[in-house]
Amino acid sequence: MSETKANLDTRERILDVAERLFMAHGYEGTSMRMITGAAEVNLAAVNYHFGSKEALLRDVFRRRLAWLNGERLRALDALEKQADGAPLKPSQVLEAFFGTLLRMGEDESLGGMTFLRLLGRTLTEPAEFIRTFFAGEYAEVIERYKRALFRALPDVPRAEIVWRLHFMLGAMSYAIAGTDVLQVVTGCELNELKELNEPDESAGAGVAGNRDEAVRLAERLMPFLLGGLRAPLPHFIQENLQ
Amino acid sequence: MSETKANLDTRERILDVAERLFMAHGYEGTSMRMITGAAEVNLAAVNYHFGSKEALLRDVFRRRLAWLNGERLRALDALEKQADGAPLKPSQVLEAFFGTLLRMGEDESLGGMTFLRLLGRTLTEPAEFIRTFFAGEYAEVIERYKRALFRALPDVPRAEIVWRLHFMLGAMSYAIAGTDVLQVVTGCELNELKELNEPDESAGAGVAGNRDEAVRLAERLMPFLLGGLRAPLPHFIQENLQ
DNA sequence: GTCTATATGTGGATAGAC
DNA sequence: GTCTATCCACATATAGAC
Helix, strand or coil, X not given: CCCCXXXXXXXXXXXXXXXXXXXXXXXXXXXXXXXXXXXCCCHHHHHHHHCCHHHHHHHHHHHHHHHHHHHHHHHHHHHHHHHCCXXXXXXXXXXXXXXXXXXXXXXXXXXXXXXXXXXXXHCCCCCHHHHHHHHHHHHHHHHHHHHHHHHHCCCCCHXXXXXXXXXXXXXXXXXXXXXCCHHHHHHCCCHHHHCCCCCXXXXXXXXXXXXXXHHHHHHHHHHHHHHHHCCCCCHHHHHCCC | CCCCHHHHHHHHHHHHHHHHHHHHHCCCCCCHHHHHHXXXXXXXXXXXXXXXXXXXXXXXXXXXXXXXXHHHHHHHHHHHHHHCCCCCCHHHHHHHXXXXXXXXXXXXXXXXXXXXXXXXHHCCCCCHHHHXXXXXXXXXXXXXXXXXXXXXXXXXXXXXXXXXHHHHXXXXXXXXXXXXXXXXXXXXXXXXXXXXXXXXXXXXXXHHHHHHHHHHHHHHHHHHHHHHHCCCCCHHHHHCCC
């Protein structure tokens, strides 16, 4: 509340640097010394401002997720109000959920592709406190969107919808993180792929490039997700529908 | 070559334990002391048998990937021989690539779900040596399957096929790792999901349960992947086809 | 091959001066 | 709020006896 300007600057600078380094090296692979060194602040500053390394990671995410998940809820509210009681179309639900996220990649003030990559990677970190944290942060949004999808696909068993939501999250996380096997093998052949596949610390090489990158990723990913969501049901489900 | 029986046992025991612990806690989150403690071998045994922690991780994967990727190449060879020069169907290619993997989850002697989860998680680890290792291990298989998909989908731009292969790998990794946001939110509602979502160290709670788990995961995942692969192309691609 | 003991580095965190 | 100095737990790795 009564923070001075220098205080705010330090806090923000630490958050920015931590976001970038956690993205590039993972939580365990990033040390406090790496963070404070790159942010040009004292080693003790992190503990003073955030309390611990774990708390720092949480604050890095809270800064972005507050906006993201708030926006997701607003988008769904707007769609449902507009539909006036009728079920939404699956494509609308996906657009609100994934489109909102992908648009963060276009906006540097929201973290840009750096945050998107960080999010994609961190969702698969095994550390218990990270999983617990995300579960809490996402609970409300997932609940609302699950309901919307249940209504949008009334003939599909609910368990199947949840599974496919799961698959969609995976495709998106992985695509965003851009840290996979295809990188080396395909990177040399297809120039279009290169941009996404340089998860160095220098992730923001060109801001304009990041914008295009995010836009094209969204345009490629959405049809894929929709195709998967609406695919024919597995055989063992078609046989004994619930 | 001239290894004694006790030697082999120690090596294998270390590999088994390391596989389980790396799966549960990630590479950085697993210490040599955790591994040697759980395997009931001496702390120095890992360095004696494998040389370093990095080399241990590589050997954990080599043991499984040699089989997996060999099997994938054989499956593709068989399909192409049978097709006698004609392009394969997309579903055949996916079945050979993803089906072979998912069937490992049913077989405890191939690592079962423990290895599948480990693989899914490790593919997103940021450490450089891990990414380099996987790129090398997967190069041949990815190259062969890419070609097969190019032939199977002659009307789809190659860049788009590579992207969708990317998305499919993500959906699969994530689904297998079972470490995500949905876990807490959905786990309490849908009993069917619970089985997949207990990435503890005690991953092999029931072998029979693991078999069913792997089979049902495969049956759910394959239609999703095929639906995504064959989805309509993004607009900006339909407009200016290469 | 296995063990003990230890070298050597790095991690997160904090006490206390300014 | 910031900085120095330091604590202490724990990491990987190895030397050398058995």
